[in-house]
Amino acid sequence: MALRKLIYNVTRSPELSAGGALVHAPIVPVEGEAYEVHEDIHGEHMLINIGPQHPATHGVLRLVLELDGETVIRCIPHIGYLHSSFEKLGEYRDWNQIVPLTDRMDYLAPLIYNCAYAMAVEKLMGITVTERCKVVRVICMELDRIFSHLLWLGTTAIDLGAFTVFLYTFQQREKIYDLHERFTGARITTSSTRIGGMMADLPAGWITQLEEFLDNFIPVVDEVETLLTNNAIWVGRTQGVGSISAEDAVNWGLSGPNLRASGVSYDVRKDRPYYDYETYDFDVPVGEHGDIYDRYLCRMEEMRQSVRILRQAIDRLPGGPINVDDPRVILPPKTAAMNDMESMIHHFKVVMEGVRAPVGESWFSVESSKGELGMYVVSDGGAKPVRWRVRGPSFINIAAIPHMIEGALLSDVIAVNASLDIVLGEIDR
Amino acid sequence: MTDPSSFKKGLEGLDQGPRPSEAAEDALPPQAGELPPHPSVDALRARFGDAVLRHEVVAGDEHIVYVPAERVLELLGWLKDDPAQRYDFLQDLTAVDYGGGRQIQVVYQLWSIPNKLNLRVKCELPLSALEIDSVYHLWRASDWLEREVFDMFGVVFRGHPDLRRILMPYNYAEGHPLRKDFPLRGRFSRAEQTRRALAQKTEDHYSPMELEIAHVLGQPVPDPFPGAEAGAQQGQFGGMGGGG
Numbered sequence: 001m002a003l004r005k006l007i008y009n010v011t012r013s014p015e016l017s018a019g020g021a022l023v024h025a026p027i028v029p030v031e032g033e034a035y036e037v038h039e040d041i042h043g044e045h046m047l048i049n050i051g052p053q054h055p056a057t058h059g060v061l062r063l064v065l066e067l068d069g070e071t072v073i074r075c076i077p078h079i080g081y082l083h084s085s086f087e088k089l090g091e092y093r094d095w096n097q098i099v100p101l102t103d104r105m106d107y108l109a110p111l112i113y114n115c116a117y118a119m120a121v122e123k124l125m126g127i128t129v130t131e132r133c134k135v136v137r138v139i140c141m142e143l144d145r146i147f148s149h150l151l152w153l154g155t156t157a158i159d160l161g162a163f164t165v166f167l168y169t170f171q172q173r174e175k176i177y178d179l180h181e182r183f184t185g186a187r188i189t190t191s192s193t194r195i196g197g198m199m200a201d202l203p204a205g206w207i208t209q210l211e212e213f214l215d216n217f218i219p220v221v222d223e224v225e226t227l228l229t230n231n232a233i234w235v236g237r238t239q240g241v242g243s244i245s246a247e248d249a250v251n252w253g254l255s256g257p258n259l260r261a262s263g264v265s266y267d268v269r270k271d272r273p274y275y276d277y278e279t280y281d282f283d284v285p286v287g288e289h290g291d292i293y294d295r296y297l298c299r300m301e302e303m304r305q306s307v308r309i310l311r312q313a314i315d316r317l318p319g320g321p322i323n324v325d326d327p328r329v330i331l332p333p334k335t336a337a338m339n340d341m342e343s344m345i346h347h348f349k350v351v352m353e354g355v356r357a358p359v360g361e362s363w364f365s366v367e368s369s370k371g372e373l374g375m376y377v378v379s380d381g382g383a384k385p386v387r388w389r390v391r392g393p394s395f396i397n398i399a400a401i402p403h404m405i406e407g408a409l410l411s412d413v414i415a416v417n418a419s420l421d422i423v424l425g426e427i428d429r
Numbered sequence: 430m431t432d433p434s435s436f437k438k439g440l441e442g443l444d445q446g447p448r449p450s451e452a453a454e455d456a457l458p459p460q461a462g463e464l465p466p467h468p469s470v471d472a473l474r475a476r477f478g479d480a481v482l483r484h485e486v487v488a489g490d491e492h493i494v495y496v497p498a499e500r501v502l503e504l505l506g507w508l509k510d511d512p513a514q515r516y517d518f519l520q521d522l523t524a525v526d527y528g529g530g531r532q533i534q535v536v537y538q539l540w541s542i543p544n545k546l547n548l549r550v551k552c553e554l555p556l557s558a559l560e561i562d563s564v565y566h567l568w569r570a571s572d573w574l575e576r577e578v579f580d581m582f583g584v585v586f587r588g589h590p591d592l593r594r595i596l597m598p599y600n601y602a603e604g605h606p607l608r609k610d611f612p613l614r615g616r617f618s619r620a621e622q623t624r625r626a627l628a629q630k631t632e633d634h635y636s637p638m639e640l641e642i643a644h645v646l647g648q649p650v651p652d653p654f655p656g657a658e659a660g661a662q663q664g665q666f667g668g669m670g671g672g673g
């Protein structure tokens with residue numbers, strides 16, 4: 001078992017706050033005590049509406065804030081502006097037709113959602129995918145973890161006034177877009193998995209392109225770290241802001257880097273390993289203060305760890321088929337379907353009638369870039385689900401935002417909201 | 430590539446669904462009476478006796494416990510706080526409607542971070558009495574999850590301090606979308622939906638009153654369009670959901 005690393009002591013020390021003048025304030029958890037009412041200066045409360053169409057809400061989130069001066073007294077989030085009723089739509093589609101709905105939820109890490117859905121259905125159906133498929137899916141998921149963290153990094157830095165980082169990260173994201181496009185034909189809406197395997201095998205030369213990306217990627221992470229980690233403005237805006245204690249974070253159901261930044265080392269890849277994650281050598285970074293700075297450090301380290309996992313996965317990528325050898329699930333080869341009658345009937349039946357699942361239900365969760373992504377599928381024996389439920393990590397993470405910002409300053413609202421790494425497509429589903 | 434001849438052999442079995450792989454066959458749930466043990470289920474039985482209505486194992490290793498709705502708060506509170514159980518992480522709270530007037534299941538998916546154990550707890554509620562105690566005070570994570578179940582299924586969580594719709598608009602009057610009796614495209618005709626949208630006072634959503642929503646909670650949001658016929662109107666575009 002790889003050790004869990006405590007990154008706080010290594011990277012945060014007083015001299016990091018360069019210049020001495022900007023040494024960060026003592027860290028107090030935001031629980032209302034930080035807000036001190038001065039009877040003499042307190043005036044009329046003011047309502048401020050942020051969103052739904054506001055660049056800093058990262059989507060169509062709307063926050064209604066009650067302010068006393070610059071201090072947030074109360075925050076009421078409103079969601080649902082992007083409600084697309086994916087779960088209801090799923091009940092009218094057969095199992096494979098749901099895949100395109102999944103990547104429209106989290107368009108920042110679509111492959112993770114594709115894989116998680118397929119894994120839940122395969123568990124329900126009792127299908128074990130091939131070894132090659134397992135490793136390919138691990139590659140997909142770790143690649144999109146980097147993909148999503150890069151977007152988080154760029155947009156959060158831009159929210160806090162650092163524009164350069166955004167350019168650096170989006171240059172790297174573009175390379176992942178290219179990888180997506182070569183593999184799946186699409187840059188965002190990848191829809192790459194099928195029940196029992198993948199849409200297609202990796203194209204020739206794809207792994208080489210991925211290795212090239214990895215070789216050039218770590219230097220960029222280093223570069224961004226030199227821009228931010230010791231940056232006085234960044235440190236001043238993030239340390240001690242939006243902090244949440246470990247106990248509260250668990251109680252509020254936070255997951256992913258938001259939870260680990262508070263010091264709880266819960267990672268689905270370690271605690272309920274799937275796809276042989278227990279055999280990969282990687283560390284789970286854990287923070288200490290649960291503030292924005294620790295979330296930032298955790299995500300930076302997670303990107304490095306994902307690179308480690310990717311290199312190991314490339315090394316062990318086995319040959320062989322990518323899809324299971326089960327004609328009840330997988331379509332016949334195109335040449336066969338075009339050339340002999342039985343294969344064509346078979347193709348027609350699988351496409352038109354769908355794959356049948358046994359009666360039952362299954363819950364499967366993976367560690368997505370944003371936290372624990374759970375897929376719950378219930379079947380009554382038909383070709384369509386009775387219920388398809390997505391436990392979206394963003395939905396539960398964002399619910400804790402009033403707890404983190406009540407008592408903080410208005411400018412911190414933007415920082416905290418950015419630090420949670422939400423995606424509204426999945427919150428509203 | 431897969432051998433094409435294997436596909437011909439599989440043609441007959443298409444109606445049965447996928448063939449379980451050998452690994453999965455080993456993990457198939459055993460028959461009743463020989464379920465694999467789960468420490469928390471045994472402990473629940475020992476402590477609460479017949480409050481454990483049923484115990485199932487699905488998909489190989491997922492344990493489900495059915496409990497009566499009126500005791501759910503007591504049982505879940507014990508599961509969370511008992512030093513031997515410590516299910517401190519509420520992974521998910523949702524509901525399942527099987528349709529056909531059957532009971533709606535409320536599903537609690539629990540995870541114990543210290544013990545690394547899963548447990549799924551289910552309560553069945555008849556459509557005539559969709560009420561259950563809120564677990565808001567056990568896990569704050571249930572705040573929005575219960576609101577979502579209320580919004581989508583119409584299950585009322587007693588004791589939740591802020592139970593209002595979350596994804597649908599507050600004054601949505603067509604019902605609860607994830608119920609099986611709800612058509613895919615909603616109950617109102619397009620004309621009625623447009624009429625309602627245009628008749629809304631937008632400033633209602635930007636008023637100081639809005640912050641008070643949390644206080645008036647528990648009381649139903651008054652229908653701003655009295656007299657409109659929820660469910661009755663099947664216009665040209667209404668009620669087409671069944672077709673998929």
